[in-house]
Amino acid sequence: INFLPSNAVMYTIWMRQHNFIAGKLKEVNPTWSDEKLFQESRRIVIAQIQHITYNEFVPVIVGKENLKKHALDLQVNGYDSRYDMSIDGSTLNVFATAVGQFFLTLLPDKITVTDSFGNTKREEPLGKAADPQNKELTWPPKSFKWEETMEFQAISNGGGILLPSVNVSIFEQLYASPEDVDLFVGGLAEAPTPGSLLGPTLACLFAKQMEKTKRGDRFWYENFFYPSAFSTSQLEEIRKTTLARVICDNADDLRFIQHNVFSLQDDYGNCPVSCSSTIIDSIDFSVWKDEEPKRALPITRETLEKAIRLGIEQYNRLQAAEGRRIKAQGPAPNAAGQSAIFSHATLMAPKRESLDIARTAGVLREATQVLIKGSYSGWCNNLQFPKYGNAFVGMRRLLDPAYDDGFDAPRTKSRSGRELPSSRVVSNVVHSDAPEFHVRFTHMLMQFGQILDHDMMHSPVARGPNNTILNCSSCDSQERLSIHCFPIKIGKDDPFFPATHHDGRPRCMPFTRSLLGQLTLGYRNQLNQLTAFLDASSVYGSTECEANQLRLFSQGRLNFTDLGCFVAGDERNNEQPGLTVIHTILLREHNRIAAQLRRVNNFWTDEQLFQESRRINIAKLQHVIFKEWLPVVLGCEAMAKYDLMPKKSGYFTGYDPHCDPAISQEMSTAAFRFGHTLIRAKFPRMSDTFRNMSEPDHFSDPSPLYEREVGHLESMLMGLVGAESMAFDRHITNAVRNHLFAKPGGPLTGIDLPAVNIQRARDHGVQPYNKYRALCGLRTAQKFDDLRSTMDDSAVEALRKVYEHVDDIDLFPGIMSERPVKGALVGPTLACIIGEQMQRLKKCDRFYYENADPAVRFTPDQLAEIRKTTFAKVVCANSQFARKIQPNPECHSITIEHCDRLFDDYLVSDIAKMCRADPVETGAVRLRKTELKERRIHRAKASQQTCLFQCLLVKYVPFFCGYDPFSENHKSNPSLGKSDRAADPAGNPIIP
Numbered sequence: 001i002n003f004l005p006s007n008a009v010m011y012t013i014w015m016r017q018h019n020f021i022a023g024k025l026k027e028v029n030p031t032w033s034d035e036k037l038f039q040e041s042r043r044i045v046i047a048q049i050q051h052i053t054y055n056e057f058v059p060v061i062v063g064k065e066n067l068k069k070h071a072l073d074l075q076v077n078g079y080d081s082r083y084d085m086s087i088d089g090s091t092l093n094v095f096a097t098a099v100g101q102f103f104l105t106l107l108p109d110k111i112t113v114t115d116s117f118g119n120t121k122r123e124e125p126l127g128k129a130a131d132p133q134n135k136e137l138t139w140p141p142k143s144f145k146w147e148e149t150m151e152f153q154a155i156s157n158g159g160g161i162l163l164p165s166v167n168v169s170i171f172e173q174l175y176a177s178p179e180d181v182d183l184f185v186g187g188l189a190e191a192p193t194p195g196s197l198l199g200p201t202l203a204c205l206f207a208k209q210m211e212k213t214k215r216g217d218r219f220w221y222e223n224f225f226y227p228s229a230f231s232t233s234q235l236e237e238i239r240k241t242t243l244a245r246v247i248c249d250n251a252d253d254l255r256f257i258q259h260n261v262f263s264l265q266d267d268y269g270n271c272p273v274s275c276s277s278t279i280i281d282s283i284d285f286s287v288w289k290d291e292e293p294k295r296a297l298p299i300t301r302e303t304l305e306k307a308i309r310l311g312i313e314q315y316n317r318l319q320a321a322e323g324r325r326i327k328a329q330g331p332a333p334n335a336a337g338q339s340a341i342f343s344h345a346t347l348m349a350p351k352r353e354s355l356d357i358a359r360t361a362g363v364l365r366e367a368t369q370v371l372i373k374g375s376y377s378g379w380c381n382n383l384q385f386p387k388y389g390n391a392f393v394g395m396r397r398l399l400d401p402a403y404d405d406g407f408d409a410p411r412t413k414s415r416s417g418r419e420l421p422s423s424r425v426v427s428n429v430v431h432s433d434a435p436e437f438h439v440r441f442t443h444m445l446m447q448f449g450q451i452l453d454h455d456m457m458h459s460p461v462a463r464g465p466n467n468t469i470l471n472c473s474s475c476d477s478q479e480r481l482s483i484h485c486f487p488i489k490i491g492k493d494d495p496f497f498p499a500t501h502h503d504g505r506p507r508c509m510p511f512t513r514s515l516l517g518q519l520t521l522g523y524r525n526q527l528n529q530l531t532a533f534l535d536a537s538s539v540y541g542s543t544e545c546e547a548n549q550l551r552l553f554s555q556g557r558l559n560f561t562d563l564g565c566f567v568a569g570d571e572r573n574n575e576q577p578g579l580t581v582i583h584t585i586l587l588r589e590h591n592r593i594a595a596q597l598r599r600v601n602n603f604w605t606d607e608q609l610f611q612e613s614r615r616i617n618i619a620k621l622q623h624v625i626f627k628e629w630l631p632v633v634l635g636c637e638a639m640a641k642y643d644l645m646p647k648k649s650g651y652f653t654g655y656d657p658h659c660d661p662a663i664s665q666e667m668s669t670a671a672f673r674f675g676h677t678l679i680r681a682k683f684p685r686m687s688d689t690f691r692n693m694s695e696p697d698h699f700s701d702p703s704p705l706y707e708r709e710v711g712h713l714e715s716m717l718m719g720l721v722g723a724e725s726m727a728f729d730r731h732i733t734n735a736v737r738n739h740l741f742a743k744p745g746g747p748l749t750g751i752d753l754p755a756v757n758i759q760r761a762r763d764h765g766v767q768p769y770n771k772y773r774a775l776c777g778l779r780t781a782q783k784f785d786d787l788r789s790t791m792d793d794s795a796v797e798a799l800r801k802v803y804e805h806v807d808d809i810d811l812f813p814g815i816m817s818e819r820p821v822k823g824a825l826v827g828p829t830l831a832c833i834i835g836e837q838m839q840r841l842k843k844c845d846r847f848y849y850e851n852a853d854p855a856v857r858f859t860p861d862q863l864a865e866i867r868k869t870t871f872a873k874v875v876c877a878n879s880q881f882a883r884k885i886q887p888n889p890e891c892h893s894i895t896i897e898h899c900d901r902l903f904d905d906y907l908v909s910d911i912a913k914m915c916r917a918d919p920v921e922t923g924a925v926r927l928r929k930t931e932l933k934e935r936r937i938h939r940a941k942a943s944q945q946t947c948l949f950q951c952l953l954v955k956y957v958p959f960f961c962g963y964d965p966f967s968e969n970h971k972s973n974p975s976l977g978k979s980d981r982a983a984d985p986a987g988n989p990i991i992p
Helices: 007-027 036-069 093-099 099-106 133-138 168-174 184-187 202-217 230-236 243-250 301-329 340-347 353-374 423-430 443-458 544-550 577-600 606-641 663-671 669-678 712-722 755-765 767-773 784-789 793-802 811-816 828-843 862-866 871-878 897-910 931-960
Strands: 110-114 122-125 254-259 272-274 435-440 724-726
Touching: 007 036, 036 202, 036 230, 036 243, 093 099, 093 202, 093 353, 099 202, 099 712, 122 712, 184 202, 202 828, 243 254, 272 606, 301 353, 301 862, 423 793, 423 811, 435 443, 435 712, 443 577, 443 606, 443 669, 443 724, 577 606, 577 712, 577 767, 577 811, 577 871, 606 767, 606 862, 663 669, 663 755, 663 811, 663 871, 669 712, 669 724, 669 755, 669 811, 767 811, 784 793, 811 828, 871 897
Parallel strands: none
Antiparallel strands: 110 122, 254 272, 435 724
């Protein structure tokens, strides 16, 4: 313990951890004796040490390959059944005397003492750590099995095994033959294998020892042997353990720590977070409470009441729609017609009591669909407020609107009352092209962000009578053509567009205001015609009609084609070829999941396969968003502040049925347009020709995906993964500033994307930038110089050049001019607006993939499989030619993974665990023998709960609703007369 001061520190931390746990156990079990408290605390501490060792420490030492090879990986849920009583867990001599001593090479010359802010207080020389004479008594065998005839020069580079800094001539002086080289010396001379701290020999021996220790221990914390096993809920809590949390709980005055303490802090993946942050999980000791657990129905009475009301409403709507279709069909079959239909129907006629039961069953069927099935439009995601987050509802605001007339006219006036600068002028001054590539992020970061944007928001523009497109290119079009025109003026000194036409008329850029969407008296509001939820609506559509048009109706698959333009859930999928690439990958992933589900459940219908594949695909997409993409964009601090990090195990319990996930105006018109600065003018293709694709030449043109001679879709995909994005700054490429949607070969026909962004926010009455500084915790700027705390000098001067006052700055140029916060892509105000929105999309979504709601949640096995998802695996699994890829395709990395290994791991993500035996009950298909008994008990309980649930629904329908759902009053309710879904007599969907 006194070998080194740092040694004593760790002993002290774990002694305190034992006492900390004993105190917590005493709180939940005040009647426990000292002996019981001590033994259970000891058991938990041992389990935590085992978990930290194999979850955090060993992977760093031996790397991923050795983890798999020696079965050192931990279970993500449930028990481990790999204990082998024939394995001797004793410490190997070679480990004790050599391999386990590798840490001596990591000791520094000095031990540094710092304060809680990381400032050095003093340094102490380390001195001699150990007496080397002691090791000679039991020195292990030699390390390299070279032939006796091998010369030292033959292994001068060790075949790539030795470190480049190793001087082989020193070995020649010390040893007569390679076989004489001591293991400790030779092992440390090896170059580390990729992803490992140690070289191949030491890593192999270290992994072998860890394998023996784990598989030879009957009391290993994941084992299921009674009575020493932890319960599944206790095991779930132990898996939350990290060394960061142990240190935080037991160190004096420690405020911040990186979540992976075995790696140095950095500004991105391992930045310091507060010890009180939810990113560093804490154990819930209530699962050790020594009492009979309270049993509760998986679905509450309140939830049932809501579901029944909505089921009645949907049932009556369907009945009314069916009645209209039957009436339109003509007279019903009768005796006069003497038809086979009438004769058969008369013989099989239901009695009155049967019809009553059928009506009740009809309501229960619709109520069950409300509970367990997410609709395409978002309807009934929230049972209490069914319209929350729906498609075709108005957007919400973080601040009251800033319309010129208080309720409708766009924001065009400055603080002084004079006219604001033209959006095009602001674009030319603030967003001028200044090419600079990002050193860390790939072009995939931009591309994934675009498809995410198309999953959440789409505010349509106004149309003229009879749905005609408005041509608002004339500068006086607002007066002469339509009140919905809001053209962008071109300045006299514009560097690209002439200020006038050839006939002398002033030139303007066309711009049409967004479609009206408010349904109440008051200020103008705009529609979002997509669901707010992260539900892959860009893949599946936002209505049932759209979804049906995209389906193959065979084996649960989505339809696919290689003819001309593509059709997807979002109409913008052909906007530019890079976007179409990601649409294609997500479509392939759906079909890949459907094929695997069909393989293990070949009795499932097309509908079952499709809906479950959609559910899994959405969950995987959500996991990638919150696990990989958002942390890159927002950084650790914002991820912790808004509680956005996914859980490592267990369920998310923060669902709030009272919150509205609707997309904010600020998110739609400014904040989530930040990706425009990342766009490259040319999209690189990673093929042998490296023929880049020019962005301005291929707006709404997917033809590059068909060009086989340059690698078609695959070379575009690899280009997104391999090429740098542009740097995050206020500058945006001229490809979208001057040529957006330009006619091929047509001069001066394009529009300016950042100018459109600015004009759109003015159209929607979004407040100026300075208002959001205050909302997001920054000091309100009184003058331009006050912006220097968050902006570079050049950005401040550019804003000063174009705006009269700091209060006039539009939101988009303001947030794009901020410096990125430490460890994030974006600045503080952008992080605030995006973080607030994403927090609501997580906690307001009843179908969020980690949600604990028993009616919709995945089983623990299924959730564990979903958490194995990475976007790299999705790309590899659905690319024809991908061979290697970085762990996160949005970031450049010196670590490159072989797709074969990733793909194997992806298939090992047991698809059987994703399967459901029927549309309601969930459960694993493949079972170990040791789990069969437990699973039988589980299914028996599930059957009882299902029966109870059905009985409650039938019994309480009239009592929950307070009226007879089948009375004539409710059947004739005109508000229930419209149907969103139709079917032909055979029950097949009809596309309107």
